[in-house]
Amino acid sequence: QQQVKQSPQSLIVQKGGISIINCAYENTAFDYFPWYQQFPGKGPALLIAIRPDVSEKKEGRFTISFNKSAKQFSLHIMDSQPGDSATYFCAASMGGSYIPTFGRGTSLIVHP
Amino acid sequence: ETGVTQSPTHLIKTRGQQVTLRCSSQSGHNTVSWYQQALGQGPQFIFQYYREEENGRGNFPPRFSGLQFPNYSSELNVNALELDDSALYLCASSPRGGGERNYGYTFGSGTRLTVV
Numbered sequence: 001q002q003q004v005k006q007s008p009q010s011l012i013v014q015k016g017g018i019s020i021i022n023c024a025y026e027n028t029a030f031d032y033f034p035w036y037q038q039f040p041g042k043g044p045a046l047l048i049a050i051r052p053d054v055s056e057k058k059e060g061r062f063t064i065s066f067n068k069s070a071k072q073f074s075l076h077i078m079d080s081q082p083g084d085s086a087t088y089f090c091a092a093s094m095g096g097s098y099i100p101t102f103g104r105g106t107s108l109i110v111h112p
Numbered sequence: 113e114t115g116v117t118q119s120p121t122h123l124i125k126t127r128g129q130q131v132t133l134r135c136s137s138q139s140g141h142n143t144v145s146w147y148q149q150a151l152g153q154g155p156q157f158i159f160q161y162y163r164e165e166e167n168g169r170g171n172f173p174p175r176f177s178g179l180q181f182p183n184y185s186s187e188l189n190v191n192a193l194e195l196d197d198s199a200l201y202l203c204a205s206s207p208r209g210g211g212e213r214n215y216g217y218t219f220g221s222g223t224r225l226t227v228v
Contacts, residue, residue: 006154036219041221042221042222043116043202043204043219043220043221043222044155044202044217044219045219046217046218089154089155091154099145099157099160099168100157100217101157102154102155102156103154104152104153104154105152105153105154
């Protein structure tokens with residue numbers, strides 16, 4: 001059973017465009033929702049994270065939007081750059097365990 | 113501040129053999145987690161170690177086992193290797209407690225295991 005569903009599987013965006021990746025979760029006990037960025041040959045790196053008591057969090061060009069009632073959250077990358085080309089994973093974890101459950105990932109390609 | 117280091121970076125084993133992967137946690141981190149990442153998939157949680165004891169386990173058989181040492185480094189052992197064990201094995205360290213940012217893991221670059 002996949003607890004965190006991520007879409008799309010792949011995404012191609014032009015430089016300067018907006019990249020949007022969506023995730024949905026099932027377990028209402030999740031209370032921490034991080035996004036990870038992974039470059040080829042590297043491990044995932046924490047990009048930005050949100051807790052369900054806020055609906056949006058912004059860090060630079062990266063924004064998480066969170067809809068608790070719909071059990072959905074999304075990552076928006078504004079002014080996408082070729083250097084943003086990577087695989088992005090959403091994740092969710094429960095308080096106390098600090099063990100994230102990952103989505104299947106989205107391969108983002110930003111064309112110059 | 114050093115990050116998480118894993119060794120070896122690549123490994124080829126024969127089906128039925130045993131393998132040991134190693135991980136050195138980031139300075140100041142006392143919790144280590146191991147993940148299996150199949151090609152094109154997200155990382156799957158294997159287990160976590162805290163204070164040298166297993167502190168949570170995912171849906172992996174007992175032939176996947178681990179250790180954590182007093183310096184917080186860790187080993188992942190896999191016995192009776194199967195072809196489906198071919199994957200990138202990731203180690204992540206984290207501190208216990210702390211602020212929101214501390215909930216994030218620091219991943220190593222992984223060990224690419226190929227079982228033939």
